[in-house]
Amino acid sequence: MAAKETPLTDRPAKKTRTFEDVLAQIERRIVEDGLTVGARLPAERQLAEQLGVGRSSVREAMRVLETLGVVSSQVGRGPDAGAILTSRPDTALTDLLRLHLGLASLELREVIDTRLMIERWAADRAAAARADTSGLAAALAAMGTAGSAEEFVEHDTAFHCALADASGNRLIAAIMRSLRDSMRRYAVEAVERLGDTSLLQADHRRILAAVDAGDPGAASRAVTDHLAHAYPSLFPAADG
Amino acid sequence: MAAKETPLTDRPAKKTRTFEDVLAQIERRIVEDGLTVGARLPAERQLAEQLGVGRSSVREAMRVLETLGVVSSQVGRGPDAGAILTSRPDTALTDLLRLHLGLASLELREVIDTRLMIERWAADRAAAARADTSGLAAALAAMGTAGSAEEFVEHDTAFHCALADASGNRLIAAIMRSLRDSMRRYAVEAVERLGDTSLLQADHRRILAAVDAGDPGAASRAVTDHLAHAYPSLFPAADG
DNA sequence: TCGTCCGGTATGGTCTGACCATACTGTGGT
DNA sequence: ACCACAGTATGGTCAGACCATACCGGACGA
Missing domain, CATH: 1.20.120.530 (GntR ligand-binding domain-like)
Structure with missing residues (x-):
């Protein structure tokens, strides 16, 4: 085995924080699944498990998405709860x-x-x-x-x-x-x-x-x- | 029955999430202290203790500030580490x-x-x-x-x-x-x-x-x- | 049959404590 | 003067716990 198996590009180290990774995964998911306004993202705990990261990282990603106006979080239970895709780019x-x-x-x-x-x-x-x-x-x-x-x-x-x-x-x-x-x-x-x-x-x-x-x-x-x-x-x- | 041991200041109004509160406190601090670009905010643990909240809430606030371009976080130790005011929201x-x-x-x-x-x-x-x-x-x-x-x-x-x-x-x-x-x-x-x-x-x-x-x-x-x-x-x- | 009540449960919100990687700081030896 | 190394403060991350909220659904009474 050669060295530490660097990524395709021999970048020695790309310090990507976990939540940024989560961010990318979520965005990718939104695009691939064709999610539109009103769609609901998986629950934080689910996402954390699926992506193999801690819930806190998922939450930080959510905060960013919320700040960017991409999603809106609702507590409780039911179809209106969770992270909902919003359409407020402004x-x-x-x-x-x-x-x-x-x-x-x-x-x-x-x-x-x-x-x-x-x-x-x-x-x-x-x-x-x-x-x-x-x-x-x-x-x-x-x-x-x-x-x-x-x-x-x-x-x-x-x-x-x-x-x-x-x-x-x-x-x-x-x-x-x-x-x-x-x-x-x-x-x-x-x-x-x-x-x-x-x-x-x-x-x-x-x-x-x-x-x-x-x-x-x-x-x-x-x-x-x-x-x-x-x-x-x-x-x-x-x-x- | 004195309710369920209300917090010291029994405030029923709790619609704002903690991290939003932290956000406001930090913004207030920046304005009041006249902090400018390059200035360093207190460490996350310090802020958490000072504001009486958990570190996770402070971190979520930091993510928002970072997304808005207000601060930039650097790991390590020294004057360049921590949350630095990157640029006024400009x-x-x-x-x-x-x-x-x-x-x-x-x-x-x-x-x-x-x-x-x-x-x-x-x-x-x-x-x-x-x-x-x-x-x-x-x-x-x-x-x-x-x-x-x-x-x-x-x-x-x-x-x-x-x-x-x-x-x-x-x-x-x-x-x-x-x-x-x-x-x-x-x-x-x-x-x-x-x-x-x-x-x-x-x-x-x-x-x-x-x-x-x-x-x-x-x-x-x-x-x-x-x-x-x-x-x-x-x-x-x-x-x- | 209908309506009300109440417990179950899923969800986000928060705290605590722990551990890691990083990068400066200071000390002590050369 | 210089360098090596342990110390330490910082953000990054995780795991687990508890809370408040709000829906779901069955039990129970009218």
């Missing part, structure tokens, strides 16, 4: 932005400014392209029936994401989605502070109308006004 | 965006449009605020002495990041930095395709001059022209 980006928001201790002003930049751009583009606005209309309708601030914000988020989608730029849409998810808390606070959502809903209708009319300038102005209404403290008391 | 953001760029099969058009949106905004803001431009000037000077496309792109990136920094919005600066890092390859290609960098350098001078002059409109126009020069194929052959 989750990771969201988490990262949230982390960023926290670590860099950004001010609300910076976040809102960023939103303003993105949404004005998106509204402008969507209007210029006379994009399909069915998604916007649907979210707008749902907003009208919202019973709580949380529910309202949910549809509000859907509206703004739909606007970003309508811009036709997927990268910007992804950033928008992450940003909205990260600042959901602030949005709820803003809605609760206002108490009444009729003004916000009117803003949304105005945005939708401007996009439908193919008027970029009006669309981005409507977006600006909307954010000013939602976060009045950040805007220099525009004239009445 | 580069993790970069990785994710790169992942997005790859997985979502984004078109260059979408990426450049995003840059255009961000840089026009940043230039406008920097000019309006008559921001400090020493960083821009330094990068500009360095560009003049670049000997290769790679080197030029490096200073070019520094220039554009400095512009984003000058806007005063850290979130946008972070996004800009990530975007630039992610598309470095395209930038090098663009420079090599042009062959000559004098036009690009002139663009940069024009941007700097506009910001110094406090002319937002001229600044964002200069940025637009610059990107049009670098990626002519994406712009509808503007008049001569």
